[in-house]
Amino acid sequence: MVAETAPSVVTAAATRAAPAIRALAWLARRAEAVAIPLGAVLVGLALFGLFLLTLGKSPAALVDLVWRGGFGSAFAWQNSLQRAAPLLFAGLCVALPARLGLVVIGGEGAIVLGGLAAAVVAPPLSGLPAPLVVAAMALAALLAGAAWIGAVGALKAYRGVDATIASLLMSSIAIALANHLIEGPLRDPASLNKPSTLPVGEANMLGAMPGIGVHWGLSAGLLACLAAWLLVERTTLGFSARIAGGNVRAAQIQGLPVRRLIVGFTALGGACAALAGFFEVVAVQGNANATLAAGYGFTGILVAFLARHNPLAIPPVALALGGLEASSGLIQRRMQLPDATILVLEGLLFLCLLIGETAYGRFKIFSPHLWASRKASAT
Amino acid sequence: MKTDLTRRHLLGGAAALGLAGLPGRARAAGPLTVGFIYVGPKDDYGYNQAHAVAAKALKGLPGLEVIEEERVPETNAVEKTMESMINLDGAALLFPTSFGYFSPFVVAEAKKNPKVQFRHCGGLWTDKDPKNAGSYFGYIAQGQYLNGIVAGHTSKSKKIGFVAAKPIPQVLNNVNAFLLGAQSVDPSITCQVIFTGEWSLAVKEAEATNALIDGGADVITCHVDSPKVTVETAARRGAFVCGYHVDQSPLAPKTYLTGAEWDWLPIYKSFVADVQAGRVPPNFLRGGLADGFVKMSPYGPAVSDGARRNADAVKTEMMKGGFEIIKGPLKDNTGKEVLAAGKGLPEKAIELESTNYLVAGVKGAV
Numbered sequence: 120m121v122a123e124t125a126p127s128v129v130t131a132a133a134t135r136a137a138p139a140i141r142a143l144a145w146l147a148r149r150a151e152a153v154a155i156p157l158g159a160v161l162v163g164l165a166l167f168g169l170f171l172l173t174l175g176k177s178p179a180a181l182v183d184l185v186w187r188g189g190f191g192s193a194f195a196w197q198n199s200l201q202r203a204a205p206l207l208f209a210g211l212c213v214a215l216p217a218r219l220g221l222v223v224i225g226g227e228g229a230i231v232l233g234g235l236a237a238a239v240v241a242p243p244l245s246g247l248p249a250p251l252v253v254a255a256m257a258l259a260a261l262l263a264g265a266a267w268i269g270a271v272g273a274l275k276a277y278r279g280v281d282a283t284i285a286s287l288l289m290s291s292i293a294i295a296l297a298n299h300l301i302e303g304p305l306r307d308p309a310s311l312n313k314p315s316t317l318p319v320g321e322a323n324m325l326g327a328m329p330g331i332g333v334h335w336g337l338s339a340g341l342l343a344c345l346a347a348w349l350l351v352e353r354t355t356l357g358f359s360a361r362i363a364g365g366n367v368r369a370a371q372i373q374g375l376p377v378r379r380l381i382v383g384f385t386a387l388g389g390a391c392a393a394l395a396g397f398f399e400v401v402a403v404q405g406n407a408n409a410t411l412a413a414g415y416g417f418t419g420i421l422v423a424f425l426a427r428h429n430p431l432a433i434p435p436v437a438l439a440l441g442g443l444e445a446s447s448g449l450i451q452r453r454m455q456l457p458d459a460t461i462l463v464l465e466g467l468l469f470l471c472l473l474i475g476e477t478a479y480g481r482f483k484i485f486s487p488h489l490w491a492s493r494k495a496s497a498t
Numbered sequence: 499m500k501t502d503l504t505r506r507h508l509l510g511g512a513a514a515l516g517l518a519g520l521p522g523r524a525r526a527a528g529p530l531t532v533g534f535i536y537v538g539p540k541d542d543y544g545y546n547q548a549h550a551v552a553a554k555a556l557k558g559l560p561g562l563e564v565i566e567e568e569r570v571p572e573t574n575a576v577e578k579t580m581e582s583m584i585n586l587d588g589a590a591l592l593f594p595t596s597f598g599y600f601s602p603f604v605v606a607e608a609k610k611n612p613k614v615q616f617r618h619c620g621g622l623w624t625d626k627d628p629k630n631a632g633s634y635f636g637y638i639a640q641g642q643y644l645n646g647i648v649a650g651h652t653s654k655s656k657k658i659g660f661v662a663a664k665p666i667p668q669v670l671n672n673v674n675a676f677l678l679g680a681q682s683v684d685p686s687i688t689c690q691v692i693f694t695g696e697w698s699l700a701v702k703e704a705e706a707t708n709a710l711i712d713g714g715a716d717v718i719t720c721h722v723d724s725p726k727v728t729v730e731t732a733a734r735r736g737a738f739v740c741g742y743h744v745d746q747s748p749l750a751p752k753t754y755l756t757g758a759e760w761d762w763l764p765i766y767k768s769f770v771a772d773v774q775a776g777r778v779p780p781n782f783l784r785g786g787l788a789d790g791f792v793k794m795s796p797y798g799p800a801v802s803d804g805a806r807r808n809a810d811a812v813k814t815e816m817m818k819g820g821f822e823i824i825k826g827p828l829k830d831n832t833g834k835e836v837l838a839a840g841k842g843l844p845e846k847a848i849e850l851e852s853t854n855y856l857v858a859g860v861k862g863a864v
């Protein structure tokens with residue numbers, strides 16, 4: 120239809136307007152990825168505001184407390200950053216496999232096994248210099264996490280087992296296995312009423328980063344996010360993964376090693392999650408115990424989805440969620456609301472974002488290819 | 499232009515300073531602020547509720563402000579909760595009530611805040627720990643022994659059941675006490691124990707309760723954070739049930755026999771009074787029935803007169819102090835001797851802190 124009426128005119132107009140339109144189109148495509156999650160978050164917040172009003176509480180007071188508890192002071196920032204640190208790793212465990220179209224929700228298991236592996240290798244190496252011991256602990260954690268979530272990938276790639284279900288079930292197995300080992304063969308006999316492994320030793324503990332008061336897991340997590348982004352966006356491997364995630368058949372026809380990509384990316388995700396466990400042991404607990412399963416793996420799912428599986432978007436999202444959780448105590452104390460309040464908010468946000476996913480490509484303003492046809496049909 | 503910018507910056511800075519000065523409440527001056535931290539919900543019909551009930555009762559006292567936070571995990575999150583209570587609310591006395599909070603978190607915060615008093619529930623404090631920290635706990639196995647006496651009188655099948663969280667000394671003492679109480683009525687009674695592996699795992703607790711009843715047990719008790727699921731499941735199946743932590747009789751009005759309850763209020767009152775009077779509260783405090791730290795639920799309708807008389811008589815004995823629940827000759831359930839004849843462990847015995855056996859007659863393994 121376009122071609123029939125006045126092909127030359129349209130082409131000429133398009134060529135003349137090209138630089139401006141191309142810039143606008145570029146902006147519009149980028150804007151969509153920001154505007155839709157932002158809109159979803161706003162809708163979620165509005166719904167949560169209504170929820171608060173039905174409880175007779177003031178949404179404004181809550182916003183004020185979230186600000187004060189999460190970001191309003193140096194202490195609040197420290198609190199939020201500390202909570203964000205494990206979420207960076209947990210988010211990557213979801214975001215990396217997501218590039219291949221896999222929804223891995225069992226990062227919790229890799230965190231627990233990573234922490235356990237780290238704690239187990241330390242005591243036998245107690246005579247060695249601390250950096251060596253810490254490096255060995257990190258390596259053990261990485262291997263444990265990579266093996267566990269990599270196995271989920273292998274089940275998917277070679278046996279066609281759904282990765283979502285497999286990872287969730289394997290996470291339960293990992294936690295049960297870890298609890299069994301911590302309470303049985305690996306238990307420190309001195310840990311009477313709180314079963315734990317042998318301590319990794321004061322000398323092998325990583326202190327807080329100077330000046331910030333948050334442990335090193337934060338900077339390691341930021342580096343991991345950056346590395347993951349480079350891998351996904353700037354390497355052929357990452358490009359292959361995205362192709363395979365978009366269309367497995369097409370990727371196979373192109374000769375891409377889809378199975379190996381799946382195993383590799385899931386293993387990498389698992390290794391990231393395991394680092395959260397490693398830092399929990401080496402910077403926080405000093406041993407492995409049941410509290411390794413603190414739920415970071417599950418919050419990580421929310422982080423990754425909020426970040427739309429973009430590794431560079433994970434840090435700000437993790438910080439926002441860390442801030443929310445940091446402020447939940449203040450909300451409990453000052454507003455007399457139960458702890459579940461923040462969970463309701465997180466749930467609403469997640470729901471709105473999932474619904475928001477269906478909105479991509481539906482707004483003309485964000486879809487440059489629709490602009491042209493509109494103009495063309497108008498002429 | 500330049501001056502304008504500078505002035506704006508100055509104004510902004512002043513506003514920020516003003517804001518920063520606003521939220522902090524005056525520390526020390528005015529009422530004493532006491533912070534309670536719970537690992538689970540305040541209304542769990544269990545461990546956390548026992549503390550929250552006492553905290554609520556404190557709220558009426560003059561010159562006292564009580565702040566609470568529930569569902570705080572045993573991770574560095576609890577450090578931040580303590581710091582937040584100290585820095586933002588001016589708390590001068592903290593009660594982090596969950597066992598796993600103590601090491602390393604309470605210890606670290608006590609070192610960091612020498613002017614704040616920390617009292618942790620669980621009895622872990624030793625001389626090596628900071629002097630502004632401390633522990634308190636109750637000898638609740640006494641209550642489980644009395645539960646066992648009533649269970650022993652009530653059971654028809656001579657099989658009783660115990661839903662337990664983890665095989666740690668405190669839990670094992672309770673299992674042993676429950677069976678030994680029942681065996682003091684009828685030595686042929688046995689007790690099946692099922693460990694769920696977690697302090698709070700509703701599905702497994704329900705499964706365990708059903709499995710115990712299916713196995714013939716007709717009186718059930720438990721040691722998990724929230725006995726709600728066990729008590730309700732047992733009641734639905736028509737089994738008798740003994741409570742734990744708090745009074746669960748509303749959940750099983752017909753079959754609730756009695757229960758071993760905490761009463762933290764006297765401890766909290768004395769700690770608060772100490773701090774208000776400028777004294778350092780005790781670093782290590784333990785007590786049982788005699789001290790009012792442990793109490794029993796009122797008897798339910800199904801409890802016979804004989805059972806009441808027997809339990810009340812033993813309770814009177816316990817109130818005198820030194821009652822030996824673990825008494826020789828006693829073997830564990832693998833046939834190994836625990837105590838020789840003539841020996842006994844009163845409630846304060848240090849050996850009970852490291853119990854690692856189930857007594858003969860308990861079906862289950864540590």
